[in-house]
Amino acid sequence: MSPSSPVSADIDFLAELGLHFGGDDLITVTFSDGSSSTIKAGEFFALDLGVAWDMGNMEGRVTGGWKYDGISAADGKIDLSRYTHQFILLFKTGKWRFGDGYTYHFNVEVDGSGVASVADSEFDDALGWTAQTNYFFTENVYIGLVYTDIEYDRLATLGNSNKTFDASSIAFTVGGRW
Structure with missing residues (x-):
């Protein structure tokens, strides 16, 4: 019987910026000039921070983040804000990563101010599924495509x-890792 070697994993910090598109229309604002703008439930800007651990041909990621969209006018503002948590397991092949996992969104709120203060809404925390593909340009910098179902x-x-x-x-x- 030979002694087994310990399993090791390299752990890195990671940061990721995302532009999200999609979801149902949550609120539409009509401005005084007749134009309008809509906040969709799945949009817009996201920032995630977390850790990634390299396990040979697999990689695990745990992140926490913030997702935001908003509409501003001279007499009011509407913000959609929520915090996110994700766990994703990815398979590695060359410079590519493919995988999926869960996403949890909490403190989901629409906050209106000024004449838009009637837009205030609160939502239950939500559990969903996410899948992503990443391409690494270097060992530490990547671009990705992410689908979230929630x-x-x-x-x-x-x-x-x-x-x-x-x-x-x-x-x-x-995104980037260090």
Whole structure:
């Protein structure tokens, strides 16, 4: 019987920026000039920080982040903000990574100010699924394509009725590890 060698994993910190597109229309604002702007439940900007561990032909990632979209006007503002947590397991082949995992969104809120203060809404925390593909330009810098499948359930508060919104999205990401 030969002694077994210990399994080792390299652990790196990572940061990722993403632009997300998709989801149901959450709120539409019509401006005084007749133009309008819409916040979709799955959009827009995301920042994630976390750790990645290299396990040979696989890689695991745990991240926490913040996702935001907003509309501003001279007399008011509406923000959609939520925090995210993800665990993803990826398979490595050359410079490519392919994988999936879960995503958890919490403190999902629409916050209105000024004349838009009636837009305030709160949502239940949500558990969803995410899949992604990354291409590494260097050992530490990558771009990616991410699909997220998740729904937000609006709470019946402040005159709003319960309603479920599809917050699924497709994102383009850029990330780095160190």
